[in-house]
Amino acid sequence: MARFGEILREQRERKGITLEQAAEDTRIREKFLAALESGDHHALPGAVYTKGFLRSYAEYLDLESTDLVALYTAERVTTPEPPRTFQPMRPVMRSGVFISPTILVPVVVLAAVVMFVGYLSYQFASFATPPRIELLEPAAADTLARESEYIVRGRTVPDGRVTVRVFPGPETISDIRPASDGTFSATIKLRPGPNHVEIQVLDAAGKLSQVNRSIRYEVVAERTPGPEAPAVVVEQPAQGGTYTNSGVPVSGRVERGVVSLTVNGAPVTIGADGRFTDSIDYTAGTHALRFIAKTAAGAESAETRTVTVSFTAAVVTIRIEGGSAWLLARVDGKQAEGTGRVFEAGAVQTFTGKQVTIRTGNAAATQVIHNGELVGALGTAGQVVERTFTFQ
Template sequence: MEGRVKIQTGDPTVLRGSTETSSRMRGNRMAKDFGQLLREKRESRYLSLPEVEVATRIRAEHLQALERGDLEALPGSRYAEIYLREYAHFLDLDPEPLLAMLRQRMRWPRFRQQLAQRVRRFFQTRSPILGLGAFLIVLLVVALVWGLAGHRSSASAEKRLELFYPPEGAISSGDEIVLVGRVPPGAVLTVNDSPVSVQPDGSFVHLVPARPGQTRLTLRAGDATGWHEEVVRTVWSPTPTPRPTLSLPASQGTGAAYQVVLHQVDGAHFPDVVAYLSILDPSGNAWSGLTLEHLSVWEDDALVPNWVLRTVPLTEPLTVALAVDTSGSMGANGGEPLRQVQQALSAFLDQLGENDVVCVVAFSDRPALLQECTKDKEAVRRAVEQLVASGETTLYDAIRFSVEQLVTQPSGRRAVVVLTDGHDTASRSSLQDVIAQAGMYNVPVYAIGLQSNEFDPAPLEQLARETGALYLFAPQADALGDLYTQLSRQFRGQYQVVYRSPASPNSEHRLTLVVRINGVESKSSKSYWAP
């Protein structure tokens, strides 16, 4: 091949929700503008711009400007990227291809268009006499700008095949890979020897089917002057893992109904209220098919007319207290139960996000804070390695102590995950004390029970049920790894309801979520304090 050959590389990136983005781009293989994608996705969820404003805290006029592609109506280019990323996350769209489209729009052609608009406004707001002198200066600037543009387009040394997205080594979770880039106007482009439709200004957005494993993308561009360039990228498409199966609290049963579990209500930004929930199918599996039609929201027995439903973004932090039973029974069989716990917790830490915060509480004769709340997962891992089995079981005191660690952290998603192989033998607190405290601070307590001669599941089932969490059971220690993995996936698969409450501040209110699926109704309620 004649001309220079350039292979561009980039940092590995994880693409989230690529299937959603790709599904909106099918047709003639050319993707729509990022504004169209945002608007169509919002309308498919029957959301108004004021509702999105409540959920994202982005002004409705700025959201509308993004949907129109009117970048001048936004405070600046930096805000355009921030708003677009947040809006895409809210709609469960992969933000990276959309950001690449935005950056493509903001390059040289966009600059020339903005310059022309500003020149027109300049003369519209000046008197003819003052404008005459400024005209020569502006004319000189325009001439220089257009001269540079002509030089850039005519000099073959400046011609480039630019692939803005995806970067080298990206991981695609969808069935198609989005390509965003630019070639010189008039150039011909192929991807893996298949032609690509290019816009008159040289920009392109194209879709390529993703194969399991590695997909090699070879882009070749050339024009009539003899200029050629090649860019090669490798994208990975992992095989999806099956969804986890979570155990239901025994008192909820496993009948034919889908069940809603309201985990937490966050009123820290009242009157804006955020509720976190999960839907469990009749087998107790986390269910991902919830829509607006399935759900109704009630506050203080009054129907909430306007609210927003979305999946919790992967970037939203979770603060979790890991409470671990280190009583003497955990040292049985040469300490095998405790070793299995340490391995399971280490794998659990690997599955948390970089923004997630973790603390570690060990309990035997008394609860002890082995690691205060931190994002440093390696520090947490070192604390887990220090666990030693001995003494009694202060289960309730440990849960109370764990909740106290969480309430000192910023508002947002919180959870206690407690593991025990026995029953409480030495706490000053009672089960009802713990349930009341967790309810007051709106902290769900997830309970994992490990079978032993001293194990009593009833308190754990009640604790999980009454605090808006789940109870999981391990018949033997080597099953703990799977349970912690299931729990981490459950955290990532939760839903979020956001609404603006009409209720009075400085008082307690009760939120009720009602789900009706296949004609069967399920309810879940929690109280929260409005500051």
């Protein structure tokens, strides 16, 4: 055993230090410390590293590092190194793909066949497909026209030739050349009634496409001027007006020459100055009032107003018709002013309250309207009748 190695081992054992602990403390691998103690020069790294390990290990064990390094150097010189063996170099093999002619030729032939078949398919489709026609006007299969001249517009292949035929007739417009974007147009003449229109396109390859349309030409009859319609001005009611607990007032004026005026079919009296005024009873709800004025020549004009009627009490309108009648009215238990006397035919009285009681001495002449609804006569001629009306 080498002398410097024995010194190291004996000193370590003298201090009671294990080889594992020494490796941990010196940060030198345990196998190198074991090689130093055994003098195994072949297990140690190069001389420079070994001398460094030796100095650190000697100082760790409190030994003179210089003397130990000298011993290591002397022993290393006298220890022969084992012969080195060399492995012969292997040739570098590079991977790659080698395509032989036996593989390449079939692949090229197959690719050529596929391309040829694709070319034939494209050519066949080109020659077999007829030219497209997109009809812009008329777009629908059935169209209604109000004028005798009609413009047919569409889009097709730019190299096509368009022909338009109209039946009955027939009228034919041929050799219509589309623009560069394929658009075309043609003006045709229509006859009253149904017209069958054929639009054909012939392309450069001789393929033909056709689209059919039906156009009905309706002649609008000219109206023969009639008598001039009379003017009617409705002042009341206002459009959209609301009326509560009352009849709907109607008033306005008509021009001279008007011989009759009705509101929803009911006649309205026209004054000598052309003005009219009245009040019409309607039930609760929304009502349309249609004013119709007529002249002796048969001309007429109309105006319409829409109103809303509502009630918050009992509204009782009394019309004395066909004779006179004694009349007494009580509103909410009190006698209404001006009643308790005889009213002549044509008199109209209206009473409003939660409860309205009417007593008449001639029931047949007493016509009653309650909240816009016609009740009618209260009884027979000369009959005394008392009737109470309330707001429901």
